[in-house]
Amino acid sequence: MSRTSVVTGGALGIGGAISRRLAADGDHVLLVDIDAQAAATTAAEITAAGGRVETVVGDVSTDETVAEIAAAVERHGRVDVLVNNVGDFRPASKTFLHSKPEQWQRLYELNLLHVLKVTHALLPTMVAQGAGAIVNNSTVEAFRGIPGHAAYSAYNAGVSAFTRSLAVEVGRYGVRVNAIAPDLADTPQTSREAMLRGRDPELVKHWIPLGHYGEVADYASVVAFLASDQARFVTGHTVPVDGGTLAASGWYGRVDGKGWTNMPDHP
Ligand SMILES: NC(=O)c1ccc[n+]([C@@H]2O[C@H](COP(=O)([O-])OP(=O)(O)OC[C@H]3O[C@@H](n4cnc5c(N)ncnc54)[C@H](O)[C@@H]3O)[C@@H](O)[C@H]2O)c1
Numbered sequence: 001m002s003r004t005s006v007v008t009g010g011a012l013g014i015g016g017a018i019s020r021r022l023a024a025d026g027d028h029v030l031l032v033d034i035d036a037q038a039a040a041t042t043a044a045e046i047t048a049a050g051g052r053v054e055t056v057v058g059d060v061s062t063d064e065t066v067a068e069i070a071a072a073v074e075r076h077g078r079v080d081v082l083v084n085n086v087g088d089f090r091p092a093s094k095t096f097l098h099s100k101p102e103q104w105q106r107l108y109e110l111n112l113l114h115v116l117k118v119t120h121a122l123l124p125t126m127v128a129q130g131a132g133a134i135v136n137n138s139t140v141e142a143f144r145g146i147p148g149h150a151a152y153s154a155y156n157a158g159v160s161a162f163t164r165s166l167a168v169e170v171g172r173y174g175v176r177v178n179a180i181a182p183d184l185a186d187t188p189q190t191s192r193e194a195m196l197r198g199r200d201p202e203l204v205k206h207w208i209p210l211g212h213y214g215e216v217a218d219y220a221s222v223v224a225f226l227a228s229d230q231a232r233f234v235t236g237h238t239v240p241v242d243g244g245t246l247a248a249s250g251w252y253g254r255v256d257g258k259g260w261t262n263m264p265d266h267p
Helices: 013-024 036-048 063-076 099-130 148-172 193-198 203-207 216-227
Strands: 004-010 027-033 052-057 081-085 132-137 175-182 237-241
Touching: 004 013, 004 099, 004 148, 013 027, 013 036, 013 052, 013 081, 013 216, 027 036, 027 063, 036 052, 036 237, 063 099, 081 099, 081 216, 099 132, 099 148, 099 175, 132 148, 132 216, 148 175, 148 193, 175 216, 203 237
Parallel strands: 004 027, 004 081, 027 052, 081 132, 132 175, 175 237
Antiparallel strands: none
C-alpha cells in the first residue's frame, strides 16, 4: 500500500528535495508551503516525473493551515510520514543583545511551534493506525553554539528535545520520531554564495571535513531512510547531516596542507 506523506516547507531547498524523493519512492505527497508559486512549480516537477502530489498553501505556524493539512489527511484517510521541515534563522539580528522580543516570537513560530501544532494535529491518526514516522528538521546549532542566533538555536534544541521525549511516549503505538540536524546545505536560505561572502571557494575544502557543501538530495536521503522501515528500530534521535562539521567543532585543515588548526590566526 502506498504511503501518504506530509512535507512542510516542501517546495524549495531541503524540503523540495524531500518532497521529490518521497514522491519518487512512491508516496502520495502532501506538499505544504507558504510560497504558492514555488509549491506549484515543485508539484509540477513531481507530476511530470510520474509522482503523486497535492499542495496545501499557507503559513504552517497558523491554525488555519494546520486545519487544512488535517483536512487533507482526513480525505486520504491516513498519514504514514510527517516531515516537519520548516525552519528559519531569520528574522535575525547581529547579536542577542540587539534582538527584540518580536523576533524571538517569529523564530519560535517558525522553528518550534509549528512542529508541535502539526504533530499534535496528525498524531491521533498515526496512533489509530498503529504506525507512523515523524522526521523533524533541527540543525547542528541545536548542539553547537552559533553566536548571533541564540534564540534560533534554543528553539531547534527544543525540536531535538521534543523528538526524544515524544519518541518515548509514542513508541508503544508503533510511531517513530526522529530528526536530522543539517549544516551547509546550498539552499535559498543559506546559499553557498551568501555563506562564502566573496571568499575563495577553495577554502571550503579546508573548512568542511568532507570538503564540499551538501546537496539537498543528501539531506532528503537521510530523511527517506529515517521515514522508512529500514529504520524501524531507530527512534528518538537527531542525525547530523553536516559533512563532518559537528565532529570537527572548530578544527580546520590548514590551507598550507600542514595538518589541522583550531587557531583563528593560522593562514
Ligand atoms: N540550509 C542549511 O544549511 C540548514 C542548516 C541547518 C538547518 N536547516 C534547516 O533545514 C530546514 C530547511 O532549510 P532550507 O535551507 O531548505 O530552507 P529554505 O528557506 O531554503 O526553504 C524553506 C521552504 O519552506 C517554505 N516555508 C518557509 N516558511 C514557511 C512557513 N511559515 N509555512 C510554510 N512553508 C514555509 C519556503 O517557502 C521554502 O519552500 C529548516 O528547518 C532549516 O532550519 C538548514
